[in-house]
Amino acid sequence: MNIADLPLPVSAAKADWIAASTWLGFTPTGGASDARAKCQSTIQRQMAGGYVLEYITETAEKPNPGFERDPRYLDEQAIHLENRGRFLAVHKLRHSSRPLPQIVGEEEFSRLQDMWAQGGKRWRWSVAFPVIESYEIIGKPKASDVLDTASYRRLFAHSSATLRPLTDAERSQISSLELRRVSAPNAWIAIEDEMAAALASEITRRSLALMDHDLGALEGESEEQKAKIKKRAAWLADRFVRHRISAKTLFCDICEFDPSAILNAEILTARTALDVHHKFPLAEGVRYTTLDDFSLLCPTCHRMEHQLLKSGGSFFDRQKAPNLFASAIP
Numbered sequence: 001m002n003i004a005d006l007p008l009p010v011s012a013a014k015a016d017w018i019a020a021s022t023w024l025g026f027t028p029t030g031g032a033s034d035a036r037a038k039c040q041s042t043i044q045r046q047m048a049g050g051y052v053l054e055y056i057t058e059t060a061e062k063p064n065p066g067f068e069r070d071p072r073y074l075d076e077q078a079i080h081l082e083n084r085g086r087f088l089a090v091h092k093l094r095h096s097s098r099p100l101p102q103i104v105g106e107e108e109f110s111r112l113q114d115m116w117a118q119g120g121k122r123w124r125w126s127v128a129f130p131v132i133e134s135y136e137i138i139g140k141p142k143a144s145d146v147l148d149t150a151s152y153r154r155l156f157a158h159s160s161a162t163l164r165p166l167t168d169a170e171r172s173q174i175s176s177l178e179l180r181r182v183s184a185p186n187a188w189i190a191i192e193d194e195m196a197a198a199l200a201s202e203i204t205r206r207s208l209a210l211m212d213h214d215l216g217a218l219e220g221e222s223e224e225q226k227a228k229i230k231k232r233a234a235w236l237a238d239r240f241v242r243h244r245i246s247a248k249t250l251f252c253d254i255c256e257f258d259p260s261a262i263l264n265a266e267i268l269t270a271r272t273a274l275d276v277h278h279k280f281p282l283a284e285g286v287r288y289t290t291l292d293d294f295s296l297l298c299p300t301c302h303r304m305e306h307q308l309l310k311s312g313g314s315f316f317d318r319q320k321a322p323n324l325f326a327s328a329i330p
């Protein structure tokens with residue numbers, strides 16, 4: 001897949017000399033909570049709900065005195081030398097930050113501050129956004145080979161403590177970069193936040209029953225964890241249906257059957273003739289799933305899709321097992 005295939009735009013770039021692993025951190029202008037809040041809202045505005053492009057700067061920082069020979073610093077320096085000036089990855093971040101000690105633990109937080117705090121101010125990267133979805137950019141291209149000179153200079157010639165929002169022209173220059181999804185261990189932070197929201201909300205019995213059916217084959221989790229995963233999926237499914245109602249797109253995503261062509265809109269509800277279906281049931285509990293993972297199906301297409309899933313195919317991925325389709329179907 002390419003950047004252009006992502007469900008949301010890449011809204012901004014982040015330049016740092018250390019490669020991100022499971023979180024991206026930003027340093028507020030002070031240690032007080034209002035400085036952290038201001039920093040968080042700036043980053044949220046710049047992300048605009050989209051993805052963040054990770055760029056590794058040409059120059060590297062030096063750690064605080066005493067850490068010049070620290071093995072972890074030397075590792076980070078080696079990674080920097082290999083990747084400097086390159087685009088490494090595209091990340092989706094949790095929309096709100098977490099205090100960094102909560103993500104990495106108190107001990108690691110202290111180590112980071114000992115090593116990198118500037119002028120003894122121990123709040124470096126303290127506004128931290130967990131990475132909940134991650135793609136490496138295949139070939140790690142040089143940013144200067146991908147962007148025109150003006151864009152490259154505008155985005156990366158000066159250092160910045162926040163993100164650098166991309167223009168449409170810059171987005172189109174990166175749109176054909178190839179991606180490979182990689183695991184995002186912090187996806188659980190977002191999933192758990194949403195499980196808490198799901199447990200506290202009213203969920204329709206219909207969505208609960210449909211997700212119970214779709215996610216019947218969940219493996220490798222405790223019964224309690226499975227129940228939470230299903231509940232969150234049902235909560236997402238309800239949100240998905242509400243979204244389709246407000247977008248006025250109540251039709252089957254496979255055959256485009258539109259029940260309002262037959263039934264009077266007054267007696268028709270979203271649930272009358274369509275089911276909400278989880279397109280990638282095996283992804284649930286494995287990665288951070290979103291409304292994009294759901295579809296609305298008429299009962300016949302829904303049954304056929306489940307038959308395909310059992311046989312190793314899917315309407316939503318016809319390349320995977322093309323032999324399962326009648327040859328007349330494109």
Ligand SMILES: [Zn+2]
Pocket residue numbers: 252253254255256257297298299300301302
């Ligand atoms: Zn259908």
Ligand SMILES: [Zn+2]
Pocket residue numbers: 214276277278302306
């Ligand atoms: Zn289903």
